[in-house]
Amino acid sequence: MTDIIHLLPDSIANQIAAGEVIQRPSSVVKELVENSIDAGAEHIQIQIKGAGRTLISVIDDGKGMSATDIRMAFERHATSKIKSADDLFALTTMGFRGEALPSIAAISQVEVKSRREEDELGSLLIISASRLEKQEIVSCGKGTSISVKNIFYNVPARRKFLKSNETERRNIFNEIQRIALVHPDIEFSLIENDSETLHLTKTGLKQRIAQLEGKNILQQLIEIEAETTLGKIYGYVSRPEYAKKRNSSQFFFVNNRYIRHPYFHKAVTTAFEQLISPDEKPSYYIYFEVDPESLDVNIHPTKTEVKFENEQALWQILMVTVKESLGKFNAVPSIDFDREDAPEIPVYDPSVRTQMPRINIDPSYNPFNSPNNTGTDRLSAAAIGWEKLHKSFENEASPSENFLISSAQNIPETDLYPEHYQYKQKYILTSVKSGLMIIDQHKAHVRILFEKYLVQIRNRKGVSQRVLFPEVLELTASESAALPSIIDDLEALGFELSNLGNNSFAVQGVPTEIENANPGQIIKSLINFSLETGSDIKSEIQESIALSLARLTAISYGRALSGEEMLLIESQLFATPSPSYTPDGQKIVSLLTDTEIEKKMN
Numbered sequence: 001m002t003d004i005i006h007l008l009p010d011s012i013a014n015q016i017a018a019g020e021v022i023q024r025p026s027s028v029v030k031e032l033v034e035n036s037i038d039a040g041a042e043h044i045q046i047q048i049k050g051a052g053r054t055l056i057s058v059i060d061d062g063k064g065m066s067a068t069d070i071r072m073a074f075e076r077h078a079t080s081k082i083k084s085a086d087d088l089f090a091l092t093t094m095g096f097r098g099e100a101l102p103s104i105a106a107i108s109q110v111e112v113k114s115r116r117e118e119d120e121l122g123s124l125l126i127i128s129a130s131r132l133e134k135q136e137i138v139s140c141g142k143g144t145s146i147s148v149k150n151i152f153y154n155v156p157a158r159r160k161f162l163k164s165n166e167t168e169r170r171n172i173f174n175e176i177q178r179i180a181l182v183h184p185d186i187e188f189s190l191i192e193n194d195s196e197t198l199h200l201t202k203t204g205l206k207q208r209i210a211q212l213e214g215k216n217i218l219q220q221l222i223e224i225e226a227e228t229t230l231g232k233i234y235g236y237v238s239r240p241e242y243a244k245k246r247n248s249s250q251f252f253f254v255n256n257r258y259i260r261h262p263y264f265h266k267a268v269t270t271a272f273e274q275l276i277s278p279d280e281k282p283s284y285y286i287y288f289e290v291d292p293e294s295l296d297v298n299i300h301p302t303k304t305e306v307k308f309e310n311e312q313a314l315w316q317i318l319m320v321t322v323k324e325s326l327g328k329f330n331a332v333p334s335i336d337f338d339r340e341d342a343p344e345i346p347v348y349d350p351s352v353r354t355q356m357p358r359i360n361i362d363p364s365y366n367p368f369n370s371p372n373n374t375g376t377d378r379l380s381a382a383a384i385g386w387e388k389l390h391k392s393f394e395n396e397a398s399p400s401e402n403f404l405i406s407s408a409q410n411i412p413e414t415d416l417y418p419e420h421y422q423y424k425q426k427y428i429l430t431s432v433k434s435g436l437m438i439i440d441q442h443k444a445h446v447r448i449l450f451e452k453y454l455v456q457i458r459n460r461k462g463v464s465q466r467v468l469f470p471e472v473l474e475l476t477a478s479e480s481a482a483l484p485s486i487i488d489d490l491e492a493l494g495f496e497l498s499n500l501g502n503n504s505f506a507v508q509g510v511p512t513e514i515e516n517a518n519p520g521q522i523i524k525s526l527i528n529f530s531l532e533t534g535s536d537i538k539s540e541i542q543e544s545i546a547l548s549l550a551r552l553t554a555i556s557y558g559r560a561l562s563g564e565e566m567l568l569i570e571s572q573l574f575a576t577p578s579p580s581y582t583p584d585g586q587k588i589v590s591l592l593t594d595t596e597i598e599k600k601m602n
């Protein structure tokens with residue numbers, strides 16, 4: 001009987017390793033940029049085409065490689081980071097396994113140029129599917145340039161599992177964001193399809209966060225810092241009032257490496273207890289500096305999961321630190337001097353005499369006294385004033401309610417209105433042949449508006465209202481990167497945006513239904529909803545946008561409805577394809593039968 005166990009060829013072993021290390025184009029970006037950082041680069045340029053499927057290029061001004069090093073870098077388990085097993089427990093660099101470059105070369109076409117500062121000429125290396133095609137001496141600048149073309153071209157099974165270009169593009173941006181947040185001293189630029197979409201100059205940590213999240217983030221951050229024998233914890237958490245229900249920025253870093261750590265996340269949320277509602281999430285950017293020997297980063301190929309030697313103690317320190325910083329903020333509000341609109345503090349001049357401010361009042365003034373009214377006349381006039389004020393509040397309506405009211409005005413008076421009753425300004429009750437029908441007014445309006453917005457998007461028939469004073473919308477870098485995927489659908493609804501550059505946009509027009517609302521906030525909500533759902537199919541994206549906008553603009557609970565409005569909601573609801581449930585499956589209509597009512601009364 002022949003032997004059945006044999007060694008795998010290096011090309012197959014590298015493809016297997018690529019399955020662990022290189023999962024998508026963003027994995028290639030992460031590994032190449034981390035190598036540039038380890039090489040001491042101060043400027044790193046990332047170029048991508050076709051969301052990384054066609055080309056990923058990383059150019060740096062690091063120390064470069066010799067002709068021998070550039071060839072050895074593509075040998076499996078070749079590394080400059082480790083010389084003995086003990087080095088695994090004292091790591092301070094990003095990459096160290098020696099699997100990234102050979103794994104990348106196993107599933108793509110790679111071209112590398114590199115030159116050290118002390119060399120006059122550099123080296124060129126071309127590898128395709130782990131096969132060396134060319135190596136020669138060339139003239140090139142100091143540093144290293146690596147181009148990865150046609151990722152997974154020789155592994156079609158892996159290539160077909162890649163997501164849409166927008167999804168892969170967002171994943172690339174997320175990797176760059178995580179790396180940029182721990183290296184504010186490095187300049188990064190991202191060029192997509194020959195157009196620069198991100199440029200981060202060298203700066204401090206707080207300003208780097210603002211570069212990625214927008215200037216408005218500066219007034220939302222509270223600094224945290226604690227230093228103990230176990231290590232140092234520092235960074236920023238958001239003020240409680242800026243907590244979000246979704247899409248919060250939450251980052252942990254240890255020794256300049258991004259990590260996921262649900263246990264430490266629980267420490268942060270514990271510190272925020274009773275300050276935010278359970279369904280809200282705080283943003284945070286938290287950094288740990290610990291002894292490398294107390295840390296094991298070698299438990300996952302992508303190195304995003306780590307083990308701490310003193311995990312429980314660090315949990316307590318983190319929770320107390322965040323809680324203490326929140327307490328200090330609440331006790332003593334601070335002025336953010338990094339803001340451009342920070343107040344100017346005058347210089348004290350001892351020669352100028354200061355005076356206490358004076359307030360002039362008329363002690364005999366009575367607001368109910370007037371030359372024309374006395375006694376009961378004054379009281380009746382005051383009562384009329386309050387009645388008018390109260391009536392104005394009742395008549396005041398939101399943009400979506402204005403649409404409802406204007407539509408209701410076209411319905412003629414009938415004797416059906418008395419059969420509609422609003423219960424606790426939340427439910428519409430109406431009698432039907434078999435009993436009592438209960439309609440949730442908000443959910444019903446969500447269903448009605450969803451169908452309307454979906455038709456507008458698909459038929460591109462949304463009516464836009466030009467605004468007199470365009471609102472400037474500042475997006476975060478991630479929101480700006482996601483906008484192109486939904487911009488056509490936003491325009492179909494009636495939004496008009498013009499790009500001002502630097503992740504800023506002018507809102508020139510809005511759908512007529514929301515012309516008096518906050519369009520910038522609605523657009524950001526739609527973008528964040530798209531980011532969260534991550535839909536790849538166009539129809540799913542359109543439905544997500546229609547549902548999100550319907551939720552934002554539907555009449556709310558607590559809104560008093562007239563008989564005409566209740567009848568309008570009922571008639572429009574039952575004209576939709578699925579009146580019983582919202583698009584996300586929530587029940588709208590319930591029926592209490594005559595039998596059930598009679599049973600309760602007996």
